[in-house]
Amino acid sequence: MNVIVCVKAVPDPKEICKIRIDPATKTLLRCDVPLVINPLDKNALEAALLLKEGRGASVTVISMGPPPAETIVKECMALGADRGILLSDRAFGGADAFATAYTLAGAIVKAGEYDLILCGMASSDGATEWVGPQIATFLGIPAVTMVRKFESQEGAAWRVLADWQNGYRRVEVRLPALLTITRDLNRPRALSFSGILKSRKKTIEQWGREFLDLPSEALGAKGSPTIVSEMSTVRNRRDVKMLRGTIEEKADQLVGLLAESGVL
Amino acid sequence: MSSFGPVWVIAEQSECAAEIVSLQLVGKARQLAEQLGVNCESVLLGSNLGGAVRDLLASGADRVYLADDPRLELYQPALYSEIICMLAEKWKPEIILMGSTFMGRELAPLVAARLRTGLAAHCTGLRLDRDNRLEQLIPAYGGLMSIVCPEKRPQMATVARGVFATPARDAQRKGEIVAVPVPEMGEPTVRTLEIVREPVSDGQLEDARVIVSGGAGAGSAEGWEAVRELCRELGAGLACTRPAVDAGWAPLESMIGQSGKMVSPEVYIGVGVSGEQQHMVGVVGAKLMIAVNNDPKSPVFEQVDLGVAEDCREFLPVLASKIRAYRESRKACV
Amino acid sequence: MIDFSFTDEQEMFRKASREFAETRVAPFIPEMEKTGKVPPGLVQALADAEMLAITIPEEYGGLGLGYVARMIALEEISRISVATGMMLQVFALGIDPFVRFGSKEQKEFYLPKLARGERLATVAVTEPTGGSDPTGLRTTYFKNGTDYILTGRKCFITNAHIADTVTILAKDENDPKAFSAFIAEKGAEGFSATHEEHKVGMRGCNTGELSLEKCKVPATALLGQEGKGLRVSMSAIGDVGRGGMVGCAIGLQTACLEASVKFANERILYGKPISALQTIQNKLADMKIDLEAGRLLAYRAAALHDKGERSSNEFAVAKYFTTEAAQRAAKMAVDIHGGYGCMEEYAVSRFIRDAFVLGPSAGTSDIMKVIVARWVIG
Numbered sequence: 001m002n003v004i005v006c007v008k009a010v011p012d013p014k015e016i017c018k019i020r021i022d023p024a025t026k027t028l029l030r031c032d033v034p035l036v037i038n039p040l041d042k043n044a045l046e047a048a049l050l051l052k053e054g055r056g057a058s059v060t061v062i063s064m065g066p067p068p069a070e071t072i073v074k075e076c077m078a079l080g081a082d083r084g085i086l087l088s089d090r091a092f093g094g095a096d097a098f099a100t101a102y103t104l105a106g107a108i109v110k111a112g113e114y115d116l117i118l119c120g121m122a123s124s125d126g127a128t129e130w131v132g133p134q135i136a137t138f139l140g141i142p143a144v145t146m147v148r149k150f151e152s153q154e155g156a157a158w159r160v161l162a163d164w165q166n167g168y169r170r171v172e173v174r175l176p177a178l179l180t181i182t183r184d185l186n187r188p189r190a191l192s193f194s195g196i197l198k199s200r201k202k203t204i205e206q207w208g209r210e211f212l213d214l215p216s217e218a219l220g221a222k223g224s225p226t227i228v229s230e231m232s233t234v235r236n237r238r239d240v241k242m243l244r245g246t247i248e249e250k251a252d253q254l255v256g257l258l259a260e261s262g263v264l
Numbered sequence: 265m266s267s268f269g270p271v272w273v274i275a276e277q278s279e280c281a282a283e284i285v286s287l288q289l290v291g292k293a294r295q296l297a298e299q300l301g302v303n304c305e306s307v308l309l310g311s312n313l314g315g316a317v318r319d320l321l322a323s324g325a326d327r328v329y330l331a332d333d334p335r336l337e338l339y340q341p342a343l344y345s346e347i348i349c350m351l352a353e354k355w356k357p358e359i360i361l362m363g364s365t366f367m368g369r370e371l372a373p374l375v376a377a378r379l380r381t382g383l384a385a386h387c388t389g390l391r392l393d394r395d396n397r398l399e400q401l402i403p404a405y406g407g408l409m410s411i412v413c414p415e416k417r418p419q420m421a422t423v424a425r426g427v428f429a430t431p432a433r434d435a436q437r438k439g440e441i442v443a444v445p446v447p448e449m450g451e452p453t454v455r456t457l458e459i460v461r462e463p464v465s466d467g468q469l470e471d472a473r474v475i476v477s478g479g480a481g482a483g484s485a486e487g488w489e490a491v492r493e494l495c496r497e498l499g500a501g502l503a504c505t506r507p508a509v510d511a512g513w514a515p516l517e518s519m520i521g522q523s524g525k526m527v528s529p530e531v532y533i534g535v536g537v538s539g540e541q542q543h544m545v546g547v548v549g550a551k552l553m554i555a556v557n558n559d560p561k562s563p564v565f566e567q568v569d570l571g572v573a574e575d576c577r578e579f580l581p582v583l584a585s586k587i588r589a590y591r592e593s594r595k596a597c598v
Numbered sequence: 599m600i601d602f603s604f605t606d607e608q609e610m611f612r613k614a615s616r617e618f619a620e621t622r623v624a625p626f627i628p629e630m631e632k633t634g635k636v637p638p639g640l641v642q643a644l645a646d647a648e649m650l651a652i653t654i655p656e657e658y659g660g661l662g663l664g665y666v667a668r669m670i671a672l673e674e675i676s677r678i679s680v681a682t683g684m685m686l687q688v689f690a691l692g693i694d695p696f697v698r699f700g701s702k703e704q705k706e707f708y709l710p711k712l713a714r715g716e717r718l719a720t721v722a723v724t725e726p727t728g729g730s731d732p733t734g735l736r737t738t739y740f741k742n743g744t745d746y747i748l749t750g751r752k753c754f755i756t757n758a759h760i761a762d763t764v765t766i767l768a769k770d771e772n773d774p775k776a777f778s779a780f781i782a783e784k785g786a787e788g789f790s791a792t793h794e795e796h797k798v799g800m801r802g803c804n805t806g807e808l809s810l811e812k813c814k815v816p817a818t819a820l821l822g823q824e825g826k827g828l829r830v831s832m833s834a835i836g837d838v839g840r841g842g843m844v845g846c847a848i849g850l851q852t853a854c855l856e857a858s859v860k861f862a863n864e865r866i867l868y869g870k871p872i873s874a875l876q877t878i879q880n881k882l883a884d885m886k887i888d889l890e891a892g893r894l895l896a897y898r899a900a901a902l903h904d905k906g907e908r909s910s911n912e913f914a915v916a917k918y919f920t921t922e923a924a925q926r927a928a929k930m931a932v933d934i935h936g937g938y939g940c941m942e943e944y945a946v947s948r949f950i951r952d953a954f955v956l957g958p959s960a961g962t963s964d965i966m967k968v969i970v971a972r973w974v975i976g
Contacts, residue, residue: 013506019405020405020407021404021405021407096382097373097383098376098377098382098383101377126385128373128383128385129373129385130377130383132373133370133373134374134376134377136374137373137377138377141453142342142453143341143454144341144370145369145370146369159457163366164366164459164460165278165366166462167459167460168459168460169366169458169460170456170457170460171454171455171456172454172455172457173453173455174454177453183516224382225380225381225382225416226384226411227411227412227413227414228409228410228411229393229399229410229411229412230409230410231404231407231408231410232407232408232410237566238553238566238567238568238569240555240566240568240570241569241570242560242565242572242573243571243572247579247582248586250572250574251579251583252586254554254570254572254583254586255586255587257554257570258498258531258587259590261530262530263474263530263531264498264587264591
């Protein structure tokens with residue numbers, strides 16, 4: 001069984017508040033926030049690694065990103081992935097979800113046979129959830145998003161539970177398929193020293209546009225239907241009244257105001 | 265005759281009525297359609313849809329494409345996307361809006377990829393720019409990004425419940441209903457077998473009059489207990505920001521913001537909340553907004569009506585005891 | 599060209615160690631502070647995370663890594679809990695004599711178990727009358743048939759009560775210049791852990807006394823050659839022990855700086871965060887300069903060791919500088935916190951207590967200066 005996991009390098013969510021839009025240039029000030037594996041992609045990788053341990057699946061990690069994203073592919077190898085592919089090329093830059101999915105789908109075809117593709121349900125920085133299902137569309141395979149549980153993994157048709165309003169959806173899906181994974185599915189394993197050492201011999205394949213043999217007008221910013229037309233630093237401003245005094249006095253004032261507004 | 269195609273809403277039904285978000289989107293689509301001089305239309309798929317169709321027409325749809333068939337009772341990705349793509353290719357809508365519901369979040373990207381067009385996620389604002397392109401506003405990094413889809417059509421976006429107001433119903437409004445046949449497809453590779461409801465423990469945040477939302481400033485699990493305590497004292501809904509979910513204090517379902525719930529309570533009290541856009545966009549509709557944060561310079565204070573610059577770990581216990589005392593004194597008066 | 603950057607692999611070691619420390623070690627701190635005892639779950643967590651296996655060769659079930667990797671792990675763990683860093687560093691101290699001086703049989707028997715944490719180790723040199731100067735030791739041995747009989751008392755021994763295997767330094771009853779190192783097993787006749795210390799800091803890291811009353815050990819318990827025991831134990835203390843303290847110290851320096859920056863940005867005085875005040879900035883800059891200098895000394899000594907070069911003098915310099923710097927950092931961190939710095943719920947109150955214990959461990963600052971002076975005088 002061949003499992004492909006798509007991972008994204010994202011700025012560390014713990015330090016995301018450091019990233020700001022420069023009001024003058026309208027560009028992002030990244031402030032050296034380190035890149036980490038998108039948290040939900042770790043759940044996707046964990047699901048793949050469990051399949052590796054349970055039924056000898058081979059796990060390939062594919063990531064599209066700038067050269068520094070190589071570190072997160074390395075980390076995936078240290079966590080147990082067998083093969084790592086980094087898609088890095090200027091031609092891929094500026095891609096929206098659509099162009100990203102198109103490029104990843106092209107790489108997946110190039111990577112060989114697959115039975116299952118796993119993605120995190122969403123990325124912590126872009127906050128779209130589109131890349132997974134759109135890869136599936138480009139590959140012509142079924143997708144189930146927001147999978148929280150594998151109910152049956154026997155045979156060619158799996159049963160999975162996916163998040164739904166006030167409950168869940170029980171879905172039957174025929175492999176090969178793409179699933180996007182929520183944090184409820186598993187608890188990702190920790191990086192270990194011996195895992196890091198075992199990954200010493202693993203090399204990361206670096207693929208560019210030429211290797212993928214995809215038309216450059218379908219990639220990166222050129223291949224993206226959407227563009228960011230503007231960034232603004234506007235907030236929903238309100239005129240604040242700051243309460244003054246000691247902590248006790250502030251609490252008294254607030255109780256008064258809450259009572260006035262009919263909350264108490 | 266306008267050179268633009270119609271504005272569409274892919275509507276959803278739940279319990280024999282249209283989803284609120286679908287109606288809110290019809291309200292918005294109506295506005296956009298009038299500006300473009302085109303029809304506001306809706307696509308509705310499912311089974312037993314009479315009630316929902318009336319809701320859509322009464323809320324402003326000029327035409328509803330209706331696929332009412334037992335095979336569509338449950339959301340079926342292959343069939344649903346096939347029907348929508350077929351209709352879109354035939355009628356060439358200018359804009360397609362979908363709710364950021366569980367269905368919309370899966371169906372929208374499937375449809376957008378097949379139609380080879382762009383899709384903006386969880387927008388908090390939609391408007392037409394000077395060239396009549398749809399500007400889709402998304403909060404990002406302490407500001408707003410506007411996304412446009414300059415060439416490809418339709419322009420697609422998902423929007424959460426609560427971003428737009430629910431339009432007034434006009435039961436007299438008439439519209440056209442176009443019946444859509446269900447295409448014959450082979451054995452599907454993915455099939456929804458059933459949709460199971462789970463008992464919801466807490467009341468719906470969307471309906472709460474008062475919401476207390478805790479953030480990273482709660483500091484620890486004990487700190488979170490103080491937030492919970494205030495909630496109990498106020499009889500408020502307990503909500504949170506992303507860091508509180510990440511810390512394991514609160515469940516994801518109680519997260520407010522762009523990728524969580526959109527709420528408009530009468531009173532919102534943010535404690536230990538930093539004013540991050542992704543969270544704050546979820547409560548812009550609140551009437552009275554209060555924030556407690558130990559940093560007087562916190563951006564949260566630019567976005568609320570009342571500010572308390574105190575460490576919430578110290579302030580909340582004091583506040584909770586004052587509220588208790590107030591209640592006691594009221595009881596004594598009665 | 600000198601390359602001061604960490605490799606990708608080393609950066610991953612740091613990431614793994616930090617994640618381990620923040621998620622697995624941190625939850626034990628309240629219990630450790632309250633009871634002063636070693637939580638069994640913590641030792642298990644250290645073993646599960648392969649922290650005991652770092653310096654053990656691969657053929658004996660270890661990771662076969664060097665001092666830079668160990669320094670990274672110790673720094674990251676001590677950034678969260680110096681007590682845990684100390685405990686871990688002394689496990690490695692206990693392991694080192696087996697790696698360097700153990701016979702093939704001793705290595706095969708002990709090292710895989712030590713790597714998995716099934717056995718825990720320490721080294722016992724210090725006695726009430728001396729430690730850094732071993733001529734003051736009074737623990738003796740004599741040969742009785744094929745066995746050795748050990749008698750004496752060891753004090754201030756880290757991990758005394760939790761170690762299963764202790765390397766004991768003793769001198770020949772008949773030749774006060776001949777020292778030998780022996781492996782004493784928990785439960786051996788006449789061998790017991792007695793008094794348990796209550797330290798001012800590093801609570802939750804065990805320190806205590808060991809008593810040897812005509813303790814009988816077999817000939818196979820001799821580590822290295824008879825009469826050459828000083829090398830066995832002192833080389834462990836010189837490099838492993840001092841190097842380990844350096845890791846603990848730079849971890850604590852980092853913790854002090856991080857806590858201070860966070861507090862200084864949050865605490866408001868005269869309508870501004872106190873980090874805007876020059877006097878506070880001066881302290882923060884001092885802490886940062888000390889940390890940068892300390893890390894350079896620490897990793898240089900470790901890298902020298904990994905190249906197979908002599909590094910004990912460099913470790914002495916680093917031990918002196920970083921433990922002193924950690925004490926300065928802890929003092930400044932408490933000062934920056936004002937009244938809060940005296941409250942136990944603020945971590946800096948723990949940092950200052952821990953900082954005091956760093957000084958005397960594996961040789962006081964004054965002893966380090968003696969070593970450094972000998973180095974320069976030649």
